[in-house]
Amino acid sequence: MFYPTDTNKHGLAHDPFKAIVSPRPIGWIGSKGKDGSINLAPYSFFNAISDRPKLVMFSSAGRKHSQRNAAETGEFTCNFVSRNLVEKMNVSSATVPYGVDEFALSGLTARRGELVDAPYVAEAFAVLECKVTEIIEPKSLSGEPSENVMVFGQVIGIHIDEAIVRNGRLDMALARPVARMGYMDYSEGSEVFEMFRPKV
Template sequence: MFYEPSKGHGLPHDPSKAIVAPRPIGWISSIGADGALNLAPYSFFNAFSTKPFLVWFSSDGHKDSATFAAESGEFVANLVGRDLAEKMNRTAVDSPRGVNEFDYAGLEMVPSQLVKPPRVAGVPAALECKVTEIFRPKTLAGEDSGAVVVTGEVVGVFIDEAYLVDGMFDIVKAGNVSRLGYMDYSAIEQIFSMRRPRWEKD
């Protein structure tokens, strides 16, 4: 089949998120100007540079995570391990502004080293970020898409040493959770390696 997204797909459910998958989950902790805390998972999250180490997450409108990140200029992207998946899902609740999702999901907070928002206790890794840019992408027609993209430079990295094996972060042991389409998630259970080819001139 072939379809144009602007004209509909005729399927029971939108396949777009199932096609662009798996997507790593950025479990974003942030703090507002008034000190209110927020914790929410974002599957529109990824890294796009290593030097400098830059990451981004996209919010559907100015939700608390984007608003608080704008107010404080900081956020933490927590990695979701398989053992925290259910609690992560609880923090996706559409709670009123100001509700502390750490408390709602029964999670403990750990102070960050270089930013004000705390990280989630028990995560395999967490990225402490300073906001570098916030923008609203436009549609092909030049209209506001409604999305708010928050980019940040990673200024500090926490790694639970239990997940370091021979000096490398073991994503299978951590069970990195990612978002698929519909109501589905996946956790890393195996990996395979391939070396990048090098161009050899004749």
């Protein structure tokens, strides 16, 4: 099958776009507002985009609480979503008024960052502390701004729970990372294999 996306007439029950672009890591973003309120929310449009410097990005459809806080304070955290925390991550995705503490709502421990004044999930196996480098509104082919807001941040500090360290490496079979698939589907990355680049 083929369909142009301007009409989006695919004949399926649901739009398949996000199912095709998967699995996607989940950016579980911790942030703090100017008013002192704290926020925790998952974003499926998230990824690392550079290693030197260490840069990450999350994108929100419209100006949501995490984007607002990151813009106001210039700081946020990215918390690792593992299988043992996935239900609590899901609770933190609930649509609630600004100022509601999703850490408390999800039964999670909020801890202040070492280098940023933004909260992180104390129970997470790994956390990235980030400072905002830029915020953009990507444009469509017509040049019009989309409804999305992309927040870029440089990682300035990293927390790692040594429970997932084995032989000097993070063991993803122990960490059991969760990724977003299409629709309401998730996947768990506990089956890990190595493959080395060929030498030509």
